[in-house]
Each structure stands twice: as structure tokens, then as C-alpha cells.
């Protein structure tokens with residue numbers, strides 16, 4: 001199979017998942033000058049871009065403009081998009097192995113980490129993942145219900161996702177109306193009775209996972225005051241020492257901003273956002289109808305691990321926080337794909353540097369690779385997926401050189417296209433997406449918004465005259 | 468980023484040796500796997516030391532017959548370990564500060580589940596910075612089109 005990758009026998013690659021990792025993998029394949037390659041990219045949703053469309057906050061439109069780079073890639077003649085085609089539902093790994101020399105899984109992290117405390121199953125406790133998907137118009141989550149008649153809300157975790165969730169809860173209808181937030185979410189949030197939002201960090205300000213622009217932005221909202229508590233944001237000796245030794249200006253600046261919020265006084269704004277540190281929820285309490293009404297927090301102190309990082313250790317001090325709605329934002333989590341080895345401990349595809357590994361033989365599975373969040377876990381910004389995908393594709397190219405890819409019986413592009421047309425006649429092409437994109441933008445223009453999203457597959461099919 | 472994120476992409480097991488084996492055997496393993504250190508486990512699988520290239524060189528200065536010596540007599544017995552929940556940044560700091568080039572990673576039961584080298588840590592940091600720059604760059608490029 002040494003002629004794979006020549007004009008007569010192009011290298012055929014399937015990429016499963018049209019998020020940043022998928023596009024960066026395609027980009028690196030197309031960059032290989034000596035290589036003739038053709039890429040089919042699949043997504044279970046009709047629309048591409050993964051979390052850039054359905055995760056990145058609607059009030060962060062500028063970040064979403066990275067899709068222009070992906071758009072240009074999609075114009076390559078050897079690139080095809082098959083939207084609304086799900087691995088496991090419409091296609092199996094065996095189907096892919098029959099049609100491609102290599103498969104790259106870039107399916108991201110489709111669920112969230114559980115919070116195993118008593119009361120976690122009460123009504124009114126939700127994963128942030130669902131709220132985020134809901135306000136961004138993800139077709140699978142449009143029917144979610146969040147009780148926004150509650151006045152007091154807690155967000156557990158202090159990563160950037162927690163910042164997004166808290167911000168969206170505190171924005172005014174006018175602020176939200178300038179964004180591409182889903183119409184139903186705009187409507188629901190405009191009626192919101194939320195008055196107080198608490199963001200709960202288990203460690204201190206110096207260990208906060210959110211980044212500096214995000215914490216700064218909290219203080220710039222139109223109708224919400226931001227507070228921190230002086231005793232919680234004063235650095236303990238261990239943090240102080242670690243910060244001084246690291247000499248990391250970024251982290252110092254972040255701590256300064258957090259501390260500055262402790263001096264804030266109420267200015268009469270409608271909502272109040274409080275960032276708490278060194279507290280962990282240990283139990284949720286419900287009312288007679290099984291709805292969350294309060295949570296018990298334990299106060300933590302920091303201790304140093306042998307490798308030098310600071311972790312939270314509970315003290316015997318506790319408090320009760322009255323809240324009627326709780327979002328846990330403690331991390332996303334990958335889900336297994338049928339027929340693909342999975343590492344349960346870390347919630348990723350079992351892989352070594354991006355090569356999928358057989359759990360029994362511990363040897364690479366020929367022709368199968370992973371990149372992005374499903375390879376390394378749910379952390380990092382959009383661009384972090386680029387070196388990650390490049391690393392994976394480099395291994396694929398190495399295996400190509402060594403003649404160690406798949407030898408599929410039906411590599412012709414038409415063969416798989418026929419199969420897809422049978423299995424999922426309503427699949428979406430990139431041209432379909434571009435039409436939807438234009439329509440969304442046009443609908444937005446009429447309202448002075450960046451776009452008005454289609455949020456159900458039926459709507460999208462109808463708009464394209466496919467239904 | 469946490470140590471866990473690094474472990475997610477490492478499936479190849481950790482190269483280990485027993486305290487009674489020779490330095491010759493240890494050097495053979497290091498050469499064969501192209502690595503700079505092996506973790507020393509007792510027969511119950513507990514970590515009792517780490518043996519690095521540097522340990523061998525240091526010993527060789529005073530012991531001509533270093534290759535015939537037992538691993539236990541050359542290894543560093545006081546092993547600092549990391550856990551998956553440790554912040555990578557702090558681990559990096561500890562490694563540079565205390566001049567460790569390798570840190571075994573253990574689970575809650577103290578079982579060896581991985582090893583991280585200073586090169587791995589630096590690469591992870593570099594990828595993170597590069598990712599942040601790429602994200603900004605892509606936005607600037609997009610704004611220009």
C-alpha cells in the first residue's frame with residue numbers, strides 16, 4: 001500500500017466531529033505538500049464547529065470569528081462535510097474501516113462530571129453543560145427547563161465555564177439581545193427573577209481556574225454588582241509563597257482583581273454576584289416537593305501536596321447557603337463511542353499521544369486516532385486543540401510512511417456517499433450549512449443581532465426545503 | 468491544566484526495575500526505551516526509589532564498577548511523587564526548584580500509574596501558550612477578512 005497518498009490513490013481520512021480539533025486535524029493533513037489527501041468530516045449535528053457554536057458564550061462573539069479559518073478549509077476541493085451523521089447511530093466503526101485508510105475521532109466531551117453529594121438528585125440542580133447547550137441553541141437541549149423564578153442561584157466551580165454561566169444569569173435583556181443567544185433562552189432570561197448569584201470555589205483566589213479577562217469582565221456588567229469576601233480573598237501563607245516564587249504576573253494580576261472586588265459597595269444594581277473561595281458543597285437540601293432550597297458548605301483550608309500543588313482540605317466549619325437553583329460547573333467529560341476503546345478513569349479514548357490503543361494488547365489499533373478533548377480531556381482554549389491535532393496527524397503520517405494504515409475494500413469517495421444516503425438521507429453538506437448560516441445572519445440583521453440561530457433539526461430541514 | 472490531562476494521552480506503561488537488579492540491566496532498559504529514568508518497585512509493587520541517568524553518573528565518579536552494582540545502592544530512595552489532581556504549573560515549579568527531571572505519578576492507593584518528565588511538562592506549557600496565541604491570531608485573521 002505504498003502508493004497511498006498519490007494522486008491515483010489519495011489518502012482517505014474520516015474525521016468524526018466538526019469542532020476545532022477536527023478542523024485543525026484536516027488543516028494539518030492538507031498542509032502536507034507531497035500528499036494527495038481527501039477528508040470526509042462528520043458531525044452528529046447538522047451544523048459544524050462544535051463548542052465554538054454551542055459552547056462559547058453568546059456575549060463572546062469575537063471569539064466565534066475563528067470559524068472563518070475553518071470556513072476557508074472547508075472550501076478545499078477534497079473536503080466533504082456530512083452533517084447530521086452520527087457515529088454509533090448512522091455509521092459504525094466497521095463501516096468507516098471499510099471505506100477509509102484512517103479515522104480520527106474528534107468528538108469532544110459530550111457530558112459533564114457528576115457531583116456526588118447527598119441531595120444531588122434534587123430538582124433544580126443542573127449540570128452547567130445543559131444550561132450552556134440550552135442558551136446556545138443546541139438541538140438536543142432546547143427543551144430543557146430551568147426554574148428562573150428562583151431568586152438565589154449557586155454555580156459550583158470557578159473555571160471559565162462557571163464565569164460564562166454566571167454572566168449569562170446576570171446580563172440584562174438588553175445586553176443579551178445584542179447576542180446570538182437562542183430565542184427561547186432570551187425570552188426565558190428576560191423574565192428571570194434571579195437576584196443573587198454565588199460562584200463557589202473550593203480553593204483560593206490564587207488557584208482559580210478562570211482567566212484574567214473573564215474575571216475582569218464580571219466587573220463590567222451593566223446591572224450586576226460583583227463582590228468578594230475580604231477574609232476569603234486574603235492570601236494564605238502557602239498561596240502567597242507559591243505566587244511569589246512563580247513570579248507569574250498573570251496570576252498576580254488575577255488575584256489583585258479578585259481582591260479589588262472585596263472593596264466594592266452596593267451601587268443599587270439589580271443583581272448581586274458574589275465570588276466565594278475555600279468552600280465546597282457537601283449536601284443539597286430539598287423542600288417537600290423535592291426542589292433544592294439550600295446547600296451546606298464546608299469551609300476549606302489549603303494544604304501542600306508532595307509535588308507542591310495546593311489542595312483543599314475541609315475544616316470543621318460549615319454554613320448553610322439558601323439557594324433555589326444550582327449549576328455544577330466542575331468540568332466536562334467524554335463519552336465512549338461504540339466500538340472505540342475508552343479510558344474510564346479520564347473519560348477519554350484510550351490513546352497514546354493520539355494513537356488509539358487496544359486495551360488488551362496495549363498496541364495501537366491500526367488506522368484509528370484521536371484529537372482534541374476526547375484525546376486529552378476537557379481543558380484548553382480553541383487554539384490548544386491545534387498542537388494537539390498536529391501531534392496526532394504527525395503520528396498518522398508516520399504510520400502512512402510505515403505502511404501501517406488500513407487497507408479498505410471500498411476507498412472510493414462515492415462508495416461511502418451511497419451508504420450515507422441510505423442510512424441518513426437527510427444528511428447536511430457544507431453548502432447546506434452555508435445556506436443556513438446566511439439565513440441565520442439575515443434573520444439576525446433584521447433584529448440588529450449577529451444571527452438568530454435555528455435550534456431544531458426539523459427547522460433546519462424545513463429552511464432548506466428538505467423536509 | 469492538571470497532571471491528569473497529561474496522563475490521558477499516555478497509555479504505554481512505566482518502565483520499572485527491582486532494587487536487586489544491576490545497573491547494567493537498568494542502563495539496558497533506559498537505552499532500549501530511550502528514557503532517562505526508571506522507577507524502582509519492590510516485589511509488592513511499592514515504589515522504593517527512582518534511578519536516573521544522573522544517579523548512575525554521580526556514582527560512577529567514585530565507583531569504577533558501577534555497572535555491577537545493585538540498583539538499590541545507586542537509586543534515589545527519597546522519591547517525590549505527584550497525583551493526577553496536582554496542577555501542572557506547581558509540579559513544573561517543584562521539578563525545576565528541586566532539580567528533578569522525572570516525577571512518578573501515583574493514584575490514591577499509592578500505585579504507580581505514570582511518570583512525567585521535565586520535557587513533558589515544558590511541552591505541555593508550550594502547547595498551552597501556543598494554543599492561546601493561536602486562538603488570538605485566528606481571531607485577528609478572521610477580523611481582517
Ligand SMILES: Cc1cc2nc3c(=O)[nH]c(=O)nc-3n(C[C@H](O)[C@H](O)[C@H](O)COP(=O)(O)OP(=O)(O)OC[C@H]3O[C@@H](n4cnc5c(N)ncnc54)[C@H](O)[C@@H]3O)c2cc1C
Pocket residue numbers: 016017018019020021022042043044045048049050051052055056057060063085086087088106107108109110132161164332337371372373374379380381382383384385602
Ligand atoms: C462552555 C464553553 C465555553 C468555551 N468558551 C471558549 C472561549 O470563549 N474561548 C476559547 O478559546 N475556548 C473556549 N472553550 C473551549 C473550546 O470550546 C474547546 O477547547 C474546543 O471546542 C474543543 O474542541 P473539540 O474539537 O475537541 O470538541 P468540540 O468542540 O466539542 O467538538 C466535537 C464535535 O464532535 C461532534 N460529535 C460528538 N459525538 C459525535 C458522534 N458520535 N458522531 C459524530 N459527531 C460527533 C459534536 O457534535 C461536536 O460538534 C469553551 C468551552 C466550553 C465548554
Ligand SMILES: NC(=O)c1ccc[n+]([C@@H]2O[C@H](COP(=O)([O-])OP(=O)(O)OC[C@H]3O[C@@H](n4cnc5c(N)ncnc54)[C@H](OP(=O)(O)O)[C@@H]3O)[C@@H](O)[C@H]2O)c1
Pocket residue numbers: 156157158159160161162164201202203207208209210214280329330331332378379380381
Ligand atoms: N473565555 C474562554 O476562554 C473560555 C470560556 C469557557 C471555557 N474555556 C476553557 O474550557 C476549558 C473547560 O472549562 P471548565 O470551566 O469546564 O473547566 P476548568 O477550567 O477545569 O474548571 C473547573 C473548575 O471546577 C472546579 N472543580 C472541579 N471539581 C470540583 C469539585 N468536586 N468541587 C468543587 N469544585 C470543583 C475546579 O477546581 P480545582 O481547580 O480546585 O480543581 C475548577 O475551578 C478550560 O480550559 C477553559 O479555559 C475558555
